[in-house]
Amino acid sequence: MSRTLATIAAFAGLGLLALAQDGPSRAFDLLKRVVDGSNQVDYSGKRVIEFKVGPDMKAHTELVLRSQGRTRIDFPQGSSLSGQVIVEVPDRREHYFPDSNEIRILPPRRQDAVDRLKFFVDQKSRFRFDVANGGRVAGRNTQMITVSDTKGNKIQELWIDDQKPLVLKRTMFDPVGTLVGQFEFVTIDFSPRIPRDAFRIRRRGATYVTVEQHAERLAKEKGFAPALLRDGQAKLEFAEMRQFMGKDVFVQVYEYEGKRLTLFQVEKDLDTSRLGRMGRNVTVHTWTSSGRSFALLGELAKGKLEDLARKVSERRSES
Amino acid sequence: MKNQRDFDKQSLAAAWDDSPLAPDAERMLDARLRGDDQRLVSHAVANLEQDELSMAWRSTLNERLLELQPAKRKAWWTLAWRPVLATGLAASVLTIAFLRTGPAPSSHAESLEGELIRIHLDSAAALDLAGTGLVPHEVASARPAPVEEELDWSSVDLDLL
Numbered sequence: 001m002s003r004t005l006a007t008i009a010a011f012a013g014l015g016l017l018a019l020a021q022d023g024p025s026r027a028f029d030l031l032k033r034v035v036d037g038s039n040q041v042d043y044s045g046k047r048v049i050e051f052k053v054g055p056d057m058k059a060h061t062e063l064v065l066r067s068q069g070r071t072r073i074d075f076p077q078g079s080s081l082s083g084q085v086i087v088e089v090p091d092r093r094e095h096y097f098p099d100s101n102e103i104r105i106l107p108p109r110r111q112d113a114v115d116r117l118k119f120f121v122d123q124k125s126r127f128r129f130d131v132a133n134g135g136r137v138a139g140r141n142t143q144m145i146t147v148s149d150t151k152g153n154k155i156q157e158l159w160i161d162d163q164k165p166l167v168l169k170r171t172m173f174d175p176v177g178t179l180v181g182q183f184e185f186v187t188i189d190f191s192p193r194i195p196r197d198a199f200r201i202r203r204r205g206a207t208y209v210t211v212e213q214h215a216e217r218l219a220k221e222k223g224f225a226p227a228l229l230r231d232g233q234a235k236l237e238f239a240e241m242r243q244f245m246g247k248d249v250f251v252q253v254y255e256y257e258g259k260r261l262t263l264f265q266v267e268k269d270l271d272t273s274r275l276g277r278m279g280r281n282v283t284v285h286t287w288t289s290s291g292r293s294f295a296l297l298g299e300l301a302k303g304k305l306e307d308l309a310r311k312v313s314e315r316r317s318e319s
Numbered sequence: 320m321k322n323q324r325d326f327d328k329q330s331l332a333a334a335w336d337d338s339p340l341a342p343d344a345e346r347m348l349d350a351r352l353r354g355d356d357q358r359l360v361s362h363a364v365a366n367l368e369q370d371e372l373s374m375a376w377r378s379t380l381n382e383r384l385l386e387l388q389p390a391k392r393k394a395w396w397t398l399a400w401r402p403v404l405a406t407g408l409a410a411s412v413l414t415i416a417f418l419r420t421g422p423a424p425s426s427h428a429e430s431l432e433g434e435l436i437r438i439h440l441d442s443a444a445a446l447d448l449a450g451t452g453l454v455p456h457e458v459a460s461a462r463p464a465p466v467e468e469e470l471d472w473s474s475v476d477l478d479l480l
Contacts (some may be wrong), residue, residue, distance in 0.1 A: 049454045051445055060458050064451075071451045081458065088451050095457075106346040113450035172448055180441065181448040237446060244434045254441045260443040264435050275432040282439060297439045 017140045026144045027129035028121070030160050035118045037165030044192035045138065049183040057179075063193060073109060087201050094201050104200055105210045106254050107235040107255070115258050117167075122149055128152065134159040137168040138185040139265040153177065165189060207283045215239030215252055216315065224250045225292055226282060231311045256308070261298035263312060269293055323347075 043066050050059040056295040060081060065073040071088045075081035113138045120127055127147050134144030142159040149155060155178060159169035171182040209217075216226035218239055228236065234254045239311035242249040250265040270278045270293045279297065285305045297307045329344045340348065351357070443452040 019375065040388070047452070049449060049452055050391060052441070052456075053455050053459070058455065058458065062452050070386065073452060081453070086451065086453070090405075093451075107449075109446065109449070110451045113447060116447050170448060172443075172444055174440070180444050183452070202375045238454065238456065242434075242438060242456075244431055249431075249434070249438070251438055251442070253446070259437070262435075262442060264437075264438075264441040266431065268431065271430075271432055274430065276437065278430075278433050279439075282436060295435055297435065 024129045024131075027131035028124055030131065030143055030145055031129070031158070033148075033165045034158075034160055034167055035121055035156050038114060038167070039069050039300075041164050041190070042192060043164075043166065043188055043190050045185045045188035047183050047185045052180045053176070065194065065198060067192065067194050067198075072198050080246055087199050089199060090098060092155060096201050096203060096206065100128050101203070101206050103203065103206045103208050104214060105208060107211070107237065109237070112255055112258075119258070127155070128148065132168075138188040140168060140188065143169055147301070159184075187223065205210060211236050211238060219250055219265070222248050224248070225290055225314060227265065227289070227294070227312050227314050228252065229254055229261070229263055229296075229312050230315075231256070231308060234261065234308065234311075237263060255302070256298070259299050261300070261305075261308070264295040264297070266293050266295075270295055 004257060006230075029202045031210060043064075045064050046061060047064055048059055048061050050057050061076050061079065063076065065072045065074075069090055071086075072087040074087075075084055085096040087094045088108050088110055090108060090111070093108045095104045095106060096102075097104065126149070128150060130146045130148070132144050132146070134142035136142065138157045141162040143159045143162060144153060145160065147156045147158070154173050154177070156173070157169075157171045158164070158167050161168055168188065169182070169184040172180050174180045215228055215236060218241055219226040222241055229252070235255045237255055237260075239250070239252045242251055247267055250255075252263040254261040254263065269288070270286050272284065275284045275286065275295060275297075282297050283300055283302050284295060284297050284304050285302070286293065287309060288294065294309070294312060296305055296312070298305060326347045327345050329341060330348060332338075333340045333344070442454070
């Protein structure tokens with residue numbers, strides 16, 4: 001009797017050991033399945049996104065429709081975002097703002113987001129992957145992958161549908177383990193009925209504005225130089241005006257070879273060495289022009305950043 | 320013949336009255352004093368060590384008493400110079416450090432440089448998370464659609480068709 005129990009215990013132990021060793025590769029395979037297959041999944045669903053903005057978390061809800069690599073996002077009636085529509089196709093993103101009757105033309109973001117996820121797959125030796133049962137999300141069974149750095153600091157958690165290559169829930173953490181953002185589908189339907197013309201925005205009288213035009217307009221409104229990074233590989237993702245200690249800070253975020261660059265323009269002098277100290281893994285290049293201070297930040301080599309900084313300029317006036 | 324006890328009584332009475340002893344009693348007493356036991360005692364007393372007078376113990380006592388006496392009060396300036404010197408040195412070092420480096424850098428949130436780093440990291444994280452969705456500044460800048468533009472279609476409208 002005791003011999004039988006010992007044999008069972010030994011087999012159970014070996015099984016657990018095999019599972020433990022299999023965990024990272026299973027997690028990696030799941031992640032790869034999402035990277036390779038998420039473009040082929042059609043669905044409609046409601047997802048709640050939450051970001052850390054300053055000290056608080058701010059949430060909003062999106063109604064997402066996806067089919068054949070195209071995406072449409074609407075917002076629930078009654079929300080401050082109601083009436084805005086986003087349509088993204090592989091080569092273009094359009095964002096309709098009803099208050100200004102404006103359609104903003106932006107670079108697509110979806111492939112970039114997939115590429116960022118692919119970064120974990122390509123650089124797998126730099127990360128640790130663990131997998132566990134994720135329970136149910138939006139009524140679906142999931143597997144939860146935890147991505148950590150080599151020291152075990154949690155970077156992200158991803159809940160992946162058991163049947164479909166889709167992330168149903170995702171959480172992200174800063175270097176000290178604080179939640180900085182998360183999204184979660186609360187409903188999902190993998191057999192959506194697609195309305196006709198769902199992936200086109202047609203609005204008579206609306207003005208088309210590129211993101212570069214929007215950035216220049218924003219700069220002029222606040223008295224900044226309309227200087228942009230003018231490089232064929234650098235795509236302006238968005239531009240915004242921030243406030244710090246009662247002063248405006250002009251922010252432009254670019255995508256460059258799969259990495260993020262941020263170009264800042266401020267009225268006062270910047271302490272380059274302090275910026276460098278605080279940035280840790282972020283490379284910093286600062287300069288002044290026409291009484292303004294500029295800073296270009298990114299995870300690039302210093303020389304590359306300096307090359308790009310030389311391409312920050314105002315648009316040449318058309319004669 | 321008188322026995323030993325009678326002589327002892329006579330000797331005690333004579334000592335009491337301070338009167339001379341009878342000749343017999345005196346001879347008896349002398350004989351007893353010359354006895355071996357008396358000589359033994361006398362010899363033991365004679366061999367006793369002679370105590371010499373020493374003042375060493377007194378010297379030790381004096382030293383102990385001096386030690387136990389409360390210390391004499393020092394002048395105020397002899398007590399104050401050390402803390403004053405230490406405080407002065409510390410102040411000098413701090414002044415030099417402050418003049419060289421300026422005000423100490425405040426936390427990330429309180430310096431413009433820290434804010435720029437935070438915006439850069441937050442923007443990258445937000446774009447990753449949002450995917451095709453909105454990033455925080457797009458949410459924050461949202462303004463509701465003009466009232467006249469909101470056409471609230473419902474199933475009732477469809478039923479009328």
